Amino acid sequence: MPDTRLIAIDWGTTSARAYWLDGGGRIVDERNAPLGIQKIIDRDFAGALARLCGELPSGVPLLACGMIGSRQGWIETPYRDCPAGFGAIAAMLTVVPGTRVHIVPGLICRDRNRVPDVMRGEETQLFGALPDDLRGRRAVVLPGTHSKWAIVSDSGIETFATFMTGELYAVLREHSILGRLVAPGHDASALERGLRHSLREDAALSHDLFSARTLALTGVLAPAGITDYLSGLLLGAEIAAARVWLAQHQLASAAVALVGDAMLSERYRSALAVAAIDATLGPTDAAARGLWRIAKHAGIMK
Amino acid sequence: MPDTRLIAIDWGTTSARAYWLDGGGRIVDERNAPLGIQKIIDRDFAGALARLCGELPSGVPLLACGMIGSRQGWIETPYRDCPAGFGAIAAMLTVVPGTRVHIVPGLICRDRNRVPDVMRGEETQLFGALPDDLRGRRAVVLPGTHSKWAIVSDSGIETFATFMTGELYAVLREHSILGRLVAPGHDASALERGLRHSLREDAALSHDLFSARTLALTGVLAPAGITDYLSGLLLGAEIAAARVWLAQHQLASAAVALVGDAMLSERYRSALAVAAIDATLGPTDAAARGLWRIAKHAGIMK
Numbered sequence: 001m002p003d004t005r006l007i008a009i010d011w012g013t014t015s016a017r018a019y020w021l022d023g024g025g026r027i028v029d030e031r032n033a034p035l036g037i038q039k040i041i042d043r044d045f046a047g048a049l050a051r052l053c054g055e056l057p058s059g060v061p062l063l064a065c066g067m068i069g070s071r072q073g074w075i076e077t078p079y080r081d082c083p084a085g086f087g088a089i090a091a092m093l094t095v096v097p098g099t100r101v102h103i104v105p106g107l108i109c110r111d112r113n114r115v116p117d118v119m120r121g122e123e124t125q126l127f128g129a130l131p132d133d134l135r136g137r138r139a140v141v142l143p144g145t146h147s148k149w150a151i152v153s154d155s156g157i158e159t160f161a162t163f164m165t166g167e168l169y170a171v172l173r174e175h176s177i178l179g180r181l182v183a184p185g186h187d188a189s190a191l192e193r194g195l196r197h198s199l200r201e202d203a204a205l206s207h208d209l210f211s212a213r214t215l216a217l218t219g220v221l222a223p224a225g226i227t228d229y230l231s232g233l234l235l236g237a238e239i240a241a242a243r244v245w246l247a248q249h250q251l252a253s254a255a256v257a258l259v260g261d262a263m264l265s266e267r268y269r270s271a272l273a274v275a276a277i278d279a280t281l282g283p284t285d286a287a288a289r290g291l292w293r294i295a296k297h298a299g300i301m302k
Numbered sequence: 303m304p305d306t307r308l309i310a311i312d313w314g315t316t317s318a319r320a321y322w323l324d325g326g327g328r329i330v331d332e333r334n335a336p337l338g339i340q341k342i343i344d345r346d347f348a349g350a351l352a353r354l355c356g357e358l359p360s361g362v363p364l365l366a367c368g369m370i371g372s373r374q375g376w377i378e379t380p381y382r383d384c385p386a387g388f389g390a391i392a393a394m395l396t397v398v399p400g401t402r403v404h405i406v407p408g409l410i411c412r413d414r415n416r417v418p419d420v421m422r423g424e425e426t427q428l429f430g431a432l433p434d435d436l437r438g439r440r441a442v443v444l445p446g447t448h449s450k451w452a453i454v455s456d457s458g459i460e461t462f463a464t465f466m467t468g469e470l471y472a473v474l475r476e477h478s479i480l481g482r483l484v485a486p487g488h489d490a491s492a493l494e495r496g497l498r499h500s501l502r503e504d505a506a507l508s509h510d511l512f513s514a515r516t517l518a519l520t521g522v523l524a525p526a527g528i529t530d531y532l533s534g535l536l537l538g539a540e541i542a543a544a545r546v547w548l549a550q551h552q553l554a555s556a557a558v559a560l561v562g563d564a565m566l567s568e569r570y571r572s573a574l575a576v577a578a579i580d581a582t583l584g585p586t587d588a589a590a591r592g593l594w595r596i597a598k599h600a601g602i603m604k
Contacts (some may be wrong), residue, residue, distance in 0.1 A: 108516075108520075113499070113502070115499070115513050115516070115517065116513075116516040116517065116519075116520050116522075117512065117513075117516055118516050118519060146512065161509055162509060162512045163506075163508045163509050163512070164478075164508050164509075164511050164512050165508055167478055167479065168478075168508055168511075171473045171474065171477045171478050172473065174477070175473045175476070175477050176466075176469055176470075176473050177448075177469065197415070197417070200415070202546055202547075202550070204465075204539070204542075204543030204546070204547075205507045205508060205539070206465045206466050206467055206470055206507060206536065206539050206540055206543070207463055207464060207465050207466075207540075207543055207547075209466050209470075210419065210448065210464045210465070210466050211417050211418075211419075214410075214417070214418040214419055214420050215417065215418065217418075217420060218410075218418050220418075234508060237506070237507070237508050238508055238509075240506075241506030241508070241509055244504055244506070245504075245506075245509075248504070
């Protein structure tokens with residue numbers, strides 16, 4: 001890769017993905033490995049980087065985002081306050097001493113009750129997903145274990161909110177009574193039933209979750225539909241709450257952009273449609289794109 | 303126990319408790335064993351009963367309630383529809399063939415969306431907790447892994463709602479990211495902070511749960527306060543939703559009665575006080591009392 005100008009790394013909890021970018025920000029090579037920070041023994045991050053990338057091209061800077069910048073990562077990069085634009089993020093890169101590795105800070109925001117929320121890695125995806133000609137404000141949804149709803153504008157990331165949807169699904173499916181009657185399978189109507197149940201005005205998650213059991217006990221829900229129903233309940237609770245949150249920020253929730261894993265985004269798109277929210281799918285290489293943009297703003301490339 | 307007239311058994315998922323009752327319904331002996339239905343091998347319920355009770359007094363009937371009547375129990379007793387009074391419950395006892403063991407049916411109710419809810423064992427505690435001179439309707443709360451809020455009157459159990467508060471707490475504490483930063487300890491102010499956060503108007507559980515992490519990350523919450531904060535969030539979500547539910551049933555939520563384990567009831571009482579709900583503690587032997595009353599209605603004692 002003689003024309004590599006930046007090695008961009010999306011380095012999370014369970015996996016790491018590296019992109020070789022040329023002078024136009026185009027991806028010329030890409031590697032993925034299960035070298036997330038939880039998998040690294042004795043904090044040997046330098047060794048993990050060598051395994052992920054092989055020999056590094058001389059003089060080319062590296063820029064990483066995600067949990068690699070957390071307390072459990074290579075070096076802790078402090079959270080940057082929201083609102084935050086490209087300039088603010090780019091001015092706050094942390095360099096790992098003795099390396100060419102720069103790390104993007106995570107973001108922190110506070111809601112109207114002064115309760116903090118945080119992200120690490122998603123801020124970079126958001127910067128990658130922003131269209132060049134964005135005017136006004138818009139809502140962006142990043143589905144995942146902890147899904148994030150963010151409000152962005154041409155001046156950057158205004159604020160965001162986290163929903164533990166994916167993790168709640170996993171722990172309830174694996175470890176609670178709700179997983180007991182489950183049979184493998186998918187059932188779109190069960191997903192929609194769960195969604196609509198959580199979207200009703202008097203929804204109450206810790207009560208409604210129990211209906212995944214009672215509807216199965218009474219034969220209304222087939223064993224193969226239970227997981228989709230559970231997923232629908234949790235997605236519906238997220239969407240209902242996010243809609244209120246957007247309204248508090250004077251943003252209509254008729255349309256959002258989705259950024260992230262293609263399959264999960266498609267699932268969110270159909271769920272959002274049930275709530276009459278129109279969703280467009282963003283770029284799938286948002287992290288690489290975001291890292292490139294931040295690197296340019298920071299001027300770390302020759 | 304020469305004057306034993308009934309052996310009453312509260313037989314749940316993890317444990318079983320037997321009471322020897324005399325002609326006045328007074329407890330003359332009591333035994334407890336970890337012989338819940340999940341602990342019984344090869345469905346040897348008769349063997350478990352012998353281990354729990356020893357030699358049975360000749361001619362004395364037995365009456366059991368709880369998960370022993372579920373599909374995974376000794377014999378499945380169908381759910382009885384709500385509203386249900388003593389008479390209806392007593393008329394629906396199921397006898398285990400070849401034994402003197404009678405089993406109380408569970409209850410099923412349906413909310414205004416026709417979504418079912420179920421209980422097994424709590425109906426008996428409710429019948430045991432009802433004062434003899436009850437007039438009008440009142441709310442009773444039975445804390446537990448799956449806590450139940452019920453509306454009762456002198457004509458029986460009108461309806462009820464389940465909240466997965468205890469199970470959500472356990473799975474999130476043991477299996478989610480929220481358990482990672484936890485240190486042992488108790489912190490009453492963290493409990494109250496969690497409660498108040500979930501009692502606010504725009505509370506959203508799957509979002510608010512993440513604050514147990516962000517408040518810890520930012521040092522607002524000490525590691526020893528995280529579990530109480532999490533418990534407060536979940537209790538607050540239950541109380542907020544139950545208050546709406548009571549209002550839908552035209553019942554003021556200024557006062558409730560608590561029935562169940564003394565320590566857990568005390569925790570609920572202080573939580574309810576934060577929400578300005580006055581709670582009185584019910585009898586601690588509600589199951590034995592309820593089984594005695596049902597047995598009398600059913601006329602199974604000589």
